[in-house]
Amino acid sequence: MNILVFVKRVPDTESRIRIRHETRSVLEEGLNFVISPYDEFAVEEALRLKERLGGTVRAVSVGRDEAVTVLRKCLAMGADEAFLVKDDAPETYDGLRTARIIARAVERRFAGADLLLFGKQSVGADNAQVPAMVAELLGLPQATVVTKLEVEGPAATALREVEGGMEKVALTLPAVVTAQKGLNEPRYETLKGIMAAKKKDIPVVKLDELGLGPDDLASRVEVVGLDVPAPRQAGKVLQGDPAETARELVRLLRDEAKVI
Amino acid sequence: MIAVFMETRDGKIKKSSLEVLSEAKRLAGGQGTGTAAVLAGAAVADLAPGALALGAAAVYALESPALADYSSQAYALALAGFAADVKPAALLFAATALGRDLAPRVAARLGAGLASDCTKVEVKDGRLVFTRPIYAGKAFLSLALKSSPQLATLRPNVFPLGESVPPAGEVVRVAVDVPESALRGRVAEVLKEESAELDVTEAEIVVSGGRGLKGPENFALLRELAGALPRAAVGASRSAVDSGWIGHQHQVGQTGKTVSPNLYVAVGISGAIQHLAGMSSSKFIVAVNKDPEAPIFKAADYGIVGDLFEVVPKLTEEVKKVLAD
Secondary structure, three states: OEEEEEOOEEEOOOOOOOEEOOOOEEOOOOOOEEEOHHHHHHHHHHHHHHHHHOOEEEEEEEEOHHHHHHHHHHHHHOOOEEEEEEOOOOOOOOHHHHHHHHHHHHHHOOOOOOEEEEEOOOOOOOOOOHHHHHHHHHOOOEEEEEEEEEEEOOEEEEEEEEOOEEEEEEEEOOEEEEEOOOOOOOOOOOHHHHHHHHHOOOOEEEHHHHOOOHHHHOOOEEEEEEEOOOOOOOOEEEEOOHHHHHHHHHHHHHHHOOOO | OEEEEOOEEOOEEOHHHHHHHHHHHHHOOOOHHHEEEEEEEOOOHHHHHHHHOOOOOEEEEEEOHHHOOOOHHHHHHHHHHHHHHHOOOEEEEEOOHHHHHHHHHHHHHHOOOEEEEEOEEEEEOOEEEEEEEEHHHOEEEEEEEOOOOEEEEEOOOOOOOOOOOOOOOEEEEEEOOOOHHHOOEEEEEEEEOOOOOOOOOOOOEEEEEOHHHOOHHHHHHHHHHHHHOOOEEEEEOHHHHHOOOOOHHHEEOOOOEOOOOOEEEEEOOOOOHHHHHHHOOOOEEEEEEOOOOOOHHHHOOEEEEOOHHHHHHHHHHHHHHHHHO
């Protein structure tokens, strides 16, 4: 079982997001960056499959040099190898651009994988586009937002979350699968793992090695605005006898807010 | 022309898709004739009246026995084929589980950009400008697409349903050829949750619980309140989910779901920034918390400072009384 797992470096979920209006971009100063939480479930699933079925786990990130930190985490968790596909472009919010880079990297550098694992979306752009686009570009089947994955020879069954229930998706490998919370409980890195990861080489793949032309790398997304929402105004606070406050609240919801 | 993919469930067009078709009509200057609906399946032409009632000029029924069960590959092939033949200016989807699975594949097949999970769409200088939350709603991004057709998924429960009109559009049946190679992943079975609980993203009211509930058994208090309210679902904070008190499909916030119901009731939730991100776009927010300094009160339209174990049963009682009148 040869598994590729794709990871992204993102601001942690406790971050307060501020905007640099001149460049319509998110201010990076003061942010703490981590591996995107859903990607962590993908890495864990890759490691568990390898432990059960043998094979290799290779972690890949597309991004700037700083993305090496999340690749080191993958190595510390137990990935065999990690690669940085170096892309210095600022966030474009264009999933297709990233998907083209990944699809080309898979064809040229990481051919022969049985399974391509991703987080269901990056925390940040929240696009949930790249994995399905990679699947389409490579002609592979997919299961997205998966909470259970079973691999049996060249076939796999994935449970995916849909509104009000689950869907069982039958896949023929190779395939693309995206991880949802609930798929597993990611392991902590061990000290030994962290020390070993520090010594490992993380090869860099350059975009021009992948033969991507300007059209492949052009963003189809034009950012016309980026802003934080106006803060909500604190409203009425009721205190006192529970029965009275409950009665007053229901009255407000009915007569003032008109929501019940 | 703006085309809208119609998702079906149990032989009916989903409400989320009709919301998108209603928005398409608004974007087409209120002219239903500027819109088309697209169905896909084994035999789906019979479902066309639902879309025609919103004034669509045409309903395209993309049909093949191979489309009987959903397969992202086969459906993407059918939709991209439709887009190449009919050349709509835009092709929109509801940002449901299926829409979010399918639209990126269609985009990749067409080499076009995609705006995901939009909460606002405007026409500016003849093109569409999409606004969508990023960082689960900590910021909003507005974007235009430089490729054609303009592709987007629109968040359910955000866009209002349009009025019905006498149907006048035509139904166009298209036979789709699906090769075996496009069927290597398909839905084999749909498992309904036994309780058939409403999903938090589809509910008009969400009653959420956090660490203040102290244990899994106390979610019963919230289920009772939700049960007394119309179209209400039970949500949870990350700490309640991570403590194993309730399934993660209930989680609201940055590593859970982003919701924008008419009413969000946060019970025993302090209001961590990653939770606030997921529910701040709710129309009205109510907080019940014993700590008057809890950050949730800064976001709440109405708050009760008090012991949730006393307040929530009284609220349920009061809601039942008022709604019975």
